[in-house]
Amino acid sequence: MGKTEREYRQDIVDIGRLVYEKGWVAANDGNISIRLDQDRILATPTGVSKGMMHVDDLIIVDMQGKKIEGRKECTSEIAMHTIIYSMRPDVRSVVHTHPPVSTGFAAASKPLNMALCPEIVLSLGCVPLAEYGLPGTPALTDPMRPYIPNYDAIMMGNHGVVCYGEDVYKAFFRMETVEHFARISLVAELLGGGKLLPRAEVDKLFSSRGRYGFKAAGAGPGCPVVAEDLEQVQDQDRFYVTFQHSGIRSLEFT
Ligand SMILES: [Zn+2]
Numbered sequence: 001m002g003k004t005e006r007e008y009r010q011d012i013v014d015i016g017r018l019v020y021e022k023g024w025v026a027a028n029d030g031n032i033s034i035r036l037d038q039d040r041i042l043a044t045p046t047g048v049s050k051g052m053m054h055v056d057d058l059i060i061v062d063m064q065g066k067k068i069e070g071r072k073e074c075t076s077e078i079a080m081h082t083i084i085y086s087m088r089p090d091v092r093s094v095v096h097t098h099p100p101v102s103t104g105f106a107a108a109s110k111p112l113n114m115a116l117c118p119e120i121v122l123s124l125g126c127v128p129l130a131e132y133g134l135p136g137t138p139a140l141t142d143p144m145r146p147y148i149p150n151y152d153a154i155m156m157g158n159h160g161v162v163c164y165g166e167d168v169y170k171a172f173f174r175m176e177t178v179e180h181f182a183r184i185s186l187v188a189e190l191l192g193g194g195k196l197l198p199r200a201e202v203d204k205l206f207s208s209r210g211r212y213g214f215k216a217a218g219a220g221p222g223c224p225v226v227a228e229d230l231e232q233v234q235d236q237d238r239f240y241v242t243f244q245h246s247g248i249r250s251l252e253f254t
Contacts, residue, residue, distance in 0.1 A: 045058065045075060080162055093164060099161060102127075135159065150220060
Protein backbone atom coordinates (compact mmCIF):
# COMPACT_ATOMS: atom_id res chain seq x y z
CA MET A 1 0.00 0.00 0.00
CA GLY A 2 1.21 3.49 -0.82
CA LYS A 3 2.03 6.08 1.80
CA THR A 4 -0.40 8.76 2.93
CA GLU A 5 0.10 12.36 1.82
CA ARG A 6 1.16 13.17 5.40
CA GLU A 7 3.89 10.51 5.21
CA TYR A 8 5.13 11.89 1.88
CA ARG A 9 5.25 15.37 3.43
CA GLN A 10 7.36 13.99 6.26
CA ASP A 11 9.68 12.26 3.75
CA ILE A 12 10.34 15.59 1.99
CA VAL A 13 10.98 17.35 5.33
CA ASP A 14 13.41 14.56 6.34
CA ILE A 15 15.29 14.61 3.01
CA GLY A 16 15.38 18.42 3.13
CA ARG A 17 17.14 18.28 6.48
CA LEU A 18 19.63 15.75 5.14
CA VAL A 19 20.57 17.78 2.03
CA TYR A 20 20.97 20.87 4.22
CA GLU A 21 23.15 19.08 6.75
CA LYS A 22 25.29 17.62 3.97
CA GLY A 23 25.98 21.14 2.73
CA TRP A 24 24.43 20.59 -0.69
CA VAL A 25 22.32 23.74 -0.38
CA ALA A 26 22.86 27.18 1.14
CA ALA A 27 20.13 29.49 2.43
CA ASN A 28 16.95 28.68 0.44
CA ASP A 29 18.60 26.76 -2.44
CA GLY A 30 17.30 23.52 -3.89
CA ASN A 31 13.92 21.87 -4.23
CA ILE A 32 12.38 18.45 -3.67
CA SER A 33 9.16 16.96 -5.02
CA ILE A 34 7.10 13.76 -4.95
CA ARG A 35 4.44 12.86 -7.52
CA LEU A 36 1.32 12.04 -5.47
CA ASP A 37 -0.79 10.80 -8.42
CA GLN A 38 -1.34 11.45 -12.13
CA ASP A 39 -2.34 15.08 -11.57
CA ARG A 40 -0.63 16.32 -8.40
CA ILE A 41 2.94 16.98 -7.28
CA LEU A 42 3.90 17.68 -3.67
CA ALA A 43 6.81 20.17 -3.65
CA THR A 44 8.96 22.41 -1.50
CA PRO A 45 7.96 26.09 -1.88
CA THR A 46 10.21 29.02 -2.65
CA GLY A 47 11.91 30.97 0.13
CA VAL A 48 12.43 28.27 2.76
CA SER A 49 15.58 26.58 4.00
CA LYS A 50 15.39 22.90 3.14
CA GLY A 51 16.88 22.14 6.54
CA MET A 52 14.12 23.86 8.54
CA MET A 53 10.84 22.96 6.86
CA HIS A 54 7.54 22.03 8.47
CA VAL A 55 5.21 19.54 6.76
CA ASP A 56 2.63 22.33 6.30
CA ASP A 57 5.13 24.50 4.38
CA LEU A 58 4.88 22.20 1.35
CA ILE A 59 2.65 23.03 -1.59
CA ILE A 60 0.80 20.97 -4.20
CA VAL A 61 1.06 21.87 -7.89
CA ASP A 62 -0.52 20.39 -11.01
CA MET A 63 1.45 18.76 -13.83
CA GLN A 64 1.96 22.18 -15.44
CA GLY A 65 3.56 23.48 -12.24
CA LYS A 66 0.60 25.65 -11.25
CA LYS A 67 -0.08 25.82 -7.50
CA ILE A 68 -3.35 24.24 -6.44
CA GLU A 69 -2.82 23.99 -2.66
CA GLY A 70 -0.68 25.54 0.07
CA ARG A 71 0.07 28.86 1.78
CA LYS A 72 3.52 29.47 0.36
CA GLU A 73 4.57 30.34 -3.19
CA CYS A 74 5.80 27.95 -5.87
CA THR A 75 9.51 27.70 -6.72
CA SER A 76 10.60 29.20 -10.04
CA GLU A 77 12.42 25.90 -10.71
CA ILE A 78 9.25 23.76 -10.73
CA ALA A 79 9.49 23.24 -14.51
CA MET A 80 12.67 21.20 -13.88
CA HIS A 81 10.44 18.76 -11.96
CA THR A 82 7.37 18.76 -14.24
CA ILE A 83 9.44 18.10 -17.37
CA ILE A 84 11.06 15.05 -15.73
CA TYR A 85 7.67 13.68 -14.60
CA SER A 86 6.20 14.23 -18.06
CA MET A 87 9.07 12.39 -19.79
CA ARG A 88 9.62 9.62 -17.21
CA PRO A 89 6.44 7.87 -16.04
CA ASP A 90 8.58 5.62 -13.80
CA VAL A 91 9.84 8.59 -11.76
CA ARG A 92 8.00 9.46 -8.53
CA SER A 93 10.44 11.93 -6.99
CA VAL A 94 12.91 14.65 -8.03
CA VAL A 95 15.67 16.17 -5.87
CA HIS A 96 17.60 19.27 -7.00
CA THR A 97 20.54 20.72 -5.06
CA HIS A 98 23.84 22.57 -5.56
CA PRO A 99 26.41 20.16 -4.06
CA PRO A 100 29.71 22.07 -4.07
CA VAL A 101 32.06 19.55 -5.72
CA SER A 102 29.76 18.35 -8.51
CA THR A 103 28.52 21.91 -9.06
CA GLY A 104 32.19 22.89 -9.33
CA PHE A 105 32.57 20.33 -12.13
CA ALA A 106 29.41 21.76 -13.77
CA ALA A 107 30.81 25.28 -13.45
CA ALA A 108 34.06 24.11 -15.05
CA SER A 109 31.99 22.54 -17.87
CA LYS A 110 33.26 19.05 -17.02
CA PRO A 111 30.63 16.28 -16.97
CA LEU A 112 31.24 13.38 -14.58
CA ASN A 113 31.50 11.00 -17.52
CA MET A 114 34.71 9.05 -16.89
CA ALA A 115 34.51 5.29 -16.29
CA LEU A 116 36.49 5.38 -13.05
CA CYS A 117 34.57 3.34 -10.46
CA PRO A 118 32.47 0.19 -11.03
CA GLU A 119 29.81 1.28 -8.51
CA ILE A 120 29.20 4.49 -10.43
CA VAL A 121 29.03 2.77 -13.83
CA LEU A 122 26.59 0.31 -12.29
CA SER A 123 24.37 2.77 -10.47
CA LEU A 124 24.39 5.87 -12.72
CA GLY A 125 26.26 4.89 -15.87
CA CYS A 126 27.55 8.32 -16.65
CA VAL A 127 26.40 11.77 -15.51
CA PRO A 128 25.89 14.13 -18.47
CA LEU A 129 26.12 17.91 -18.36
CA ALA A 130 23.26 19.99 -19.78
CA GLU A 131 24.21 23.44 -21.06
CA TYR A 132 23.55 26.41 -18.80
CA GLY A 133 20.13 28.00 -19.02
CA LEU A 134 18.56 30.82 -17.03
CA PRO A 135 16.83 29.27 -13.99
CA GLY A 136 13.05 29.57 -14.08
CA THR A 137 12.89 29.68 -17.90
CA PRO A 138 12.70 27.08 -20.70
CA ALA A 139 16.39 27.85 -21.33
CA LEU A 140 17.09 25.79 -18.19
CA THR A 141 14.92 22.80 -19.07
CA ASP A 142 15.41 22.60 -22.87
CA PRO A 143 19.06 21.43 -22.65
CA MET A 144 17.98 18.73 -20.14
CA ARG A 145 15.44 17.16 -22.51
CA PRO A 146 17.80 14.90 -24.51
CA TYR A 147 19.23 13.41 -21.31
CA ILE A 148 16.08 12.83 -19.24
CA PRO A 149 15.00 9.53 -20.91
CA ASN A 150 18.44 7.94 -20.61
CA TYR A 151 19.88 9.16 -17.31
CA ASP A 152 18.82 9.33 -13.64
CA ALA A 153 21.15 12.21 -12.75
CA ILE A 154 21.94 15.33 -14.78
CA MET A 155 24.40 18.14 -14.10
CA MET A 156 23.27 21.62 -15.12
CA GLY A 157 25.98 23.98 -16.38
CA ASN A 158 27.01 26.68 -13.86
CA HIS A 159 24.12 25.65 -11.64
CA GLY A 160 23.82 22.28 -9.87
CA VAL A 161 22.54 18.73 -10.12
CA VAL A 162 19.13 17.09 -10.46
CA CYS A 163 18.49 13.43 -9.58
CA TYR A 164 15.28 11.41 -9.68
CA GLY A 165 13.87 7.96 -9.07
CA GLU A 166 11.01 5.76 -7.96
CA ASP A 167 10.91 7.42 -4.53
CA VAL A 168 12.53 10.35 -2.74
CA TYR A 169 15.12 8.15 -1.04
CA LYS A 170 16.37 6.76 -4.37
CA ALA A 171 16.58 10.31 -5.76
CA PHE A 172 18.47 11.43 -2.63
CA PHE A 173 20.91 8.49 -2.75
CA ARG A 174 21.63 9.23 -6.41
CA MET A 175 22.51 12.80 -5.45
CA GLU A 176 24.80 11.41 -2.75
CA THR A 177 26.43 9.09 -5.30
CA VAL A 178 27.00 11.97 -7.75
CA GLU A 179 28.64 14.18 -5.11
CA HIS A 180 30.73 11.27 -3.79
CA PHE A 181 31.89 10.48 -7.33
CA ALA A 182 32.70 14.16 -7.92
CA ARG A 183 34.97 14.10 -4.87
CA ILE A 184 36.69 10.91 -6.05
CA SER A 185 37.10 12.39 -9.55
CA LEU A 186 38.58 15.58 -8.14
CA VAL A 187 41.18 13.65 -6.11
CA ALA A 188 42.05 11.52 -9.17
CA GLU A 189 42.47 14.72 -11.22
CA LEU A 190 44.71 16.23 -8.54
CA LEU A 191 46.86 13.08 -8.57
CA GLY A 192 47.44 13.35 -12.30
CA GLY A 193 44.25 11.90 -13.74
CA GLY A 194 42.30 8.68 -13.18
CA LYS A 195 43.05 5.36 -14.86
CA LEU A 196 39.89 4.60 -16.79
CA LEU A 197 38.24 1.18 -16.95
CA PRO A 198 38.53 -0.58 -20.33
CA ARG A 199 35.51 -1.02 -22.62
CA ALA A 200 35.17 -4.75 -21.89
CA GLU A 201 34.87 -4.14 -18.14
CA VAL A 202 32.40 -1.29 -18.63
CA ASP A 203 30.30 -3.50 -20.93
CA LYS A 204 30.17 -6.21 -18.25
CA LEU A 205 28.91 -3.66 -15.71
CA PHE A 206 26.31 -2.28 -18.10
CA SER A 207 25.01 -5.75 -18.92
CA SER A 208 24.25 -6.34 -15.23
CA ARG A 209 22.49 -2.99 -14.62
CA GLY A 210 19.10 -4.48 -15.52
CA ARG A 211 19.48 -7.12 -12.81
CA TYR A 212 19.83 -4.37 -10.21
CA GLY A 213 16.65 -2.67 -11.41
CA PHE A 214 18.17 0.37 -13.12
CA LYS A 215 15.74 1.42 -15.82
CA ALA A 216 17.58 4.28 -17.53
CA ALA A 217 20.28 3.38 -20.04
CA GLY A 218 22.85 5.56 -18.23
CA ALA A 219 24.93 5.83 -21.38
CA GLY A 220 25.13 7.48 -24.78
CA PRO A 221 27.70 7.61 -27.58
CA GLY A 222 31.10 7.95 -25.89
CA CYS A 223 29.51 8.30 -22.46
CA PRO A 224 31.04 7.05 -20.25
CA VAL A 225 34.54 7.68 -21.56
CA VAL A 226 36.55 4.41 -21.33
CA ALA A 227 40.29 3.64 -21.41
CA GLU A 228 40.32 2.96 -25.16
CA ASP A 229 38.91 6.42 -25.87
CA LEU A 230 42.07 7.93 -24.42
CA GLU A 231 44.40 5.43 -26.14
CA GLN A 232 42.77 6.18 -29.46
CA VAL A 233 43.56 9.81 -28.99
CA GLN A 234 47.16 9.06 -28.06
CA ASP A 235 47.56 6.72 -31.06
CA GLN A 236 46.53 9.51 -33.35
CA ASP A 237 49.17 11.67 -31.72
CA ARG A 238 46.75 14.48 -31.34
CA PHE A 239 46.84 16.97 -28.59
CA TYR A 240 43.16 17.76 -28.44
CA VAL A 241 40.00 15.89 -29.15
CA THR A 242 36.44 17.01 -28.76
CA PHE A 243 33.85 14.31 -28.96
CA GLN A 244 31.22 15.03 -31.56
CA HIS A 245 28.24 14.36 -29.33
CA SER A 246 27.13 16.91 -26.81
CA GLY A 247 27.85 16.61 -23.13
CA ILE A 248 31.33 15.17 -23.49
CA ARG A 249 34.22 17.23 -22.31
CA SER A 250 37.27 17.94 -24.38
CA LEU A 251 40.24 15.82 -23.53
CA GLU A 252 43.53 17.63 -23.54
CA PHE A 253 47.05 16.21 -23.64
CA THR A 254 50.25 18.11 -23.33
ZN1 LIG B 1 19.00 25.44 -8.47
